[in-house]
Amino acid sequence: MWDTLINVERGQELVISIASGKGGTGKTTVATGLVQTIENCSYFDCDVEEPNGHILLQPSIEQTEKIYKPVPAINSDLCNCCGKCVDVCEFNALINIKFDIVIIEEMCHSCGACQHYCPHEALSMRRKEIGELRKGNTGNGVLFVDGVLKIGEPSAVPLIKKVIERVKPDVVNVLDSPPGTSCPMIEVAKNSDYCVLVTESTPYGLHDLVQSVDVLKALRIPFGVVINKFEDAFKDIVDYLEANDIDLLMTIPFDRKIAEAYSSGKIPAIFNNEERNKFEELFKRICSKVKTTGAEVV
Amino acid sequence: MCKTYKQIVVLSGKGGTGKTTISSAIASLLSNKVIIDCDVEAANLHLTLKPRVENKYDFYGGKKASIKQGKCIECGICESICNFNAIKNFQVNPYECEGCGFCYRVCPEDAISFELQLTGRYYKCDLHDGSKFYYARLEPGETNSGKLVSELKEKAISNINESVKWVVVDGPPGIGCPVNASLASADYVLIVTEPSKSAMNDSIRLIGLLRILKLRAGIIINKSDLNEEVCKAIEHYAFLENIPIIGRLPFDEQVIQSLREGKSIIDTNELYYLKMKDAIKLLKNEIRDHKNKLVEI
Amino acid sequence: MKIAVTSQGGSMDALLSERFGRCPYFVIYNTESAKFNVITNIGEQMQGGAGPKAAELVIKENAQVLLTGKVGDKAKDVLDRANIRVIDGFGEAISVRVALEEYLNNKIE
Numbered sequence: 001m002w003d004t005l006i007n008v009e010r011g012q013e014l015v016i017s018i019a020s021g022k023g024g025t026g027k028t029t030v031a032t033g034l035v036q037t038i039e040n041c042s043y044f045d046c047d048v049e050e051p052n053g054h055i056l057l058q059p060s061i062e063q064t065e066k067i068y069k070p071v072p073a074i075n076s077d078l079c080n081c082c083g084k085c086v087d088v089c090e091f092n093a094l095i096n097i098k099f100d101i102v103i104i105e106e107m108c109h110s111c112g113a114c115q116h117y118c119p120h121e122a123l124s125m126r127r128k129e130i131g132e133l134r135k136g137n138t139g140n141g142v143l144f145v146d147g148v149l150k151i152g153e154p155s156a157v158p159l160i161k162k163v164i165e166r167v168k169p170d171v172v173n174v175l176d177s178p179p180g181t182s183c184p185m186i187e188v189a190k191n192s193d194y195c196v197l198v199t200e201s202t203p204y205g206l207h208d209l210v211q212s213v214d215v216l217k218a219l220r221i222p223f224g225v226v227i228n229k230f231e232d233a234f235k236d237i238v239d240y241l242e243a244n245d246i247d248l249l250m251t252i253p254f255d256r257k258i259a260e261a262y263s264s265g266k267i268p269a270i271f272n273n274e275e276r277n278k279f280e281e282l283f284k285r286i287c288s289k290v291k292t293t294g295a296e297v298v
Numbered sequence: 299m300c301k302t303y304k305q306i307v308v309l310s311g312k313g314g315t316g317k318t319t320i321s322s323a324i325a326s327l328l329s330n331k332v333i334i335d336c337d338v339e340a341a342n343l344h345l346t347l348k349p350r351v352e353n354k355y356d357f358y359g360g361k362k363a364s365i366k367q368g369k370c371i372e373c374g375i376c377e378s379i380c381n382f383n384a385i386k387n388f389q390v391n392p393y394e395c396e397g398c399g400f401c402y403r404v405c406p407e408d409a410i411s412f413e414l415q416l417t418g419r420y421y422k423c424d425l426h427d428g429s430k431f432y433y434a435r436l437e438p439g440e441t442n443s444g445k446l447v448s449e450l451k452e453k454a455i456s457n458i459n460e461s462v463k464w465v466v467v468d469g470p471p472g473i474g475c476p477v478n479a480s481l482a483s484a485d486y487v488l489i490v491t492e493p494s495k496s497a498m499n500d501s502i503r504l505i506g507l508l509r510i511l512k513l514r515a516g517i518i519i520n521k522s523d524l525n526e527e528v529c530k531a532i533e534h535y536a537f538l539e540n541i542p543i544i545g546r547l548p549f550d551e552q553v554i555q556s557l558r559e560g561k562s563i564i565d566t567n568e569l570y571y572l573k574m575k576d577a578i579k580l581l582k583n584e585i586r587d588h589k590n591k592l593v594e595i
Numbered sequence: 596m597k598i599a600v601t602s603q604g605g606s607m608d609a610l611l612s613e614r615f616g617r618c619p620y621f622v623i624y625n626t627e628s629a630k631f632n633v634i635t636n637i638g639e640q641m642q643g644g645a646g647p648k649a650a651e652l653v654i655k656e657n658a659q660v661l662l663t664g665k666v667g668d669k670a671k672d673v674l675d676r677a678n679i680r681v682i683d684g685f686g687e688a689i690s691v692r693v694a695l696e697e698y699l700n701n702k703i704e
């Protein structure tokens with residue numbers, strides 16, 4: 001698909017996360033655009049609540065694996081409903097109904113305290129399915145991994161952890177983060193060497209960008225910004241970046257054609273030479289940033 | 299006091315399809331309402347509605363453990379029992395700690411504290427037309443956004459008086475914990491989608507969740523003329539699922555322009571104003587038609 | 596028999612609370628002794644899982660019937676497991692006393 005792919009030196013390991021506070025700013029567009037530019041790289045869709053990378057990258061899925069979280073199970077022959085497990089559960093996942101203990105599995109964080117504190121060894125841990133891990137390849141040799149959270153399962157983090165476990169050594173790994181600034185986003189960002197924040201030229205985009213910047217500063221992850229739906233006349237974001245000495249990595253214009261291409265599942269980089277060059281530039285800039293800031297991070 | 303209002307929750311699954319734009323339009327077209335922005339990680343509605351903050355509340359999220367250095371004898375038990383690998387070198391990493399309290403209970407020296415954390419704030423506000431608006435801000439990097447959503451909604455709903463007819467909730471993206479919290483006691487869900495394969499994929503997952511929760515829903519297709527093929531696919535899916543399409547809004551660059559100017563789209567665009575008015579009429583009918591029966595979608 | 600009623604206040608004349616998991620109080624009425632006691636609902640300050648936790652409280656108090664507005668699915672499952680009869684759909688316009696009378700009279704009829 002590409003004439004010139006950027007060659008990454010063997011043995012060079014790099015984890016780039018693509019994040020944004022606001023949803024729909026173009027994380028997946030940037031992530032998949034980037035993936036197409038780098039030779040021998042892998043893509044991880046960590047937005048397990050709403051994974052969409054597969055729509056743009058269209059990988060052939062070679063392997064699916066069910067993912068489980070441990071939840072307690074009670075052996076009623078041994079349990080006398082003393083309620084010790086209920087007392088130590090911070091998440092209200094265990095309810096004492098006098099003649100039995102009811103387990104509300106959705107609430108369980110798998111901390112294991114209930115099992116540890118049961119005086120009668122009546123608790124064991126069993127597996128509850130929380131989603132699926134899919135592994136495959138895109139036509140041009142990109143390793144593709146995503147997680148699909150089971151609908152109704154409230155906590156995405158355990159599945160995100162499983163996706164990130166598949167990060168490959170010695171290559172460039174691109175992590176497509178879920179939106180927001182809370183646990184799922186942090187789980188992804190903190191596991192990366194560099195984070196690309198994608199925002200858009202609107203007050204909403206700016207407002208949410210500021211919050212994401214705070215998170216990354218607290219996590220001490222180096223980062224830069226891509227402005228999507230870029231509008232020259234809207235200066236607020238560029239001004240903010242300048243005032244705070246934050247790198248502007250790339251801008252993507254606001255164009256109905258890009259929106260149309262995305263809607264039918266196309267990666268902008270594929271059909272436009274100019275965009276493609278921009279993604280190559282983007283990757284080069286990231287590499288240079290990681291090299292210069294790398295010493296502080298490690 | 300009987301419940302006099304209906305609660306509409308605006309969701310999309312995928313972010314950026316126009317939840318907040320549509321919510322702000324609904325906010326200005328309905329009277330006797332209370333508006334709640336439940337996207338606490340990326341709250342934006344207040345940027346358009348420009349409310350006057352009347353009251354501020356502290357939010358204490360989950361508890362977190364921390365090791366009291368003087369008391370710790372470095373036995374390492376806490377580290378060995380922590381399932382989240384949050385303890386290393388006799389220190390708790392607050393970003394890894396899930397707040398289960400296991401270490402605090404297990405510590406033989408009572409050297410671990412386990413306290414509630416101030417992790418956000420929420421605001422009760424007045425809008426220009428006198429109605430109430432609530433929004434929240436989760437401190438960046440904090441966890442437990444679902445809890446903040448619950449508390450915010452609790453606060454808003456406990457302050458409702460009899461004159462309120464509508465509660466409009468601008469929801470968060472996704473289908474996880476904060477979405478579940480924003481759906482508590484909803485009467486109707488408004489799904490804002492757009493004709494892209496990603497948005498459709500996400501809407502289908504969202505509808506899956508709504509079915510589990512036995513909630514009724516209607517769909518607004520935003521940017522409806524962006525991709526005719528996908529738009530038809532969404533309409534077809536909605537038809538099979540028996541979910542009404544209550545509005546279609548065409549793609550218009552003016553939308554993003556009014557956003558930049560901090561204005562509601564219905565104030566700057568006559569067509570959107572008329573389309574949103576019709577959509578709200580349909581929405582009201584939908585809710586009224588099913589007044590006393592719980593219909594599964 | 597004990598009947599639990601979700602309440603906004605700590606007396607028989609307090610208004611009923613439509614909410615179950617986060618009601619401020621439960622009034623527990625004993626039909627044999629015609630006496631009542633009031634318990635504070637710990638779930639009010641709880642952020643997650645308040646419903647099932649409130650159900651636990653009702654079970655602990657040995658109530659056999661619950662009068663309230665709306666009970667969530669998870670709490671309902673817990674109450675069902677403990678064989679507690681749930682009468683929901685009560686509004687907040689009536690007092691605990693009136694709700695109890697309504698229930699007991701209907702039952703006799």
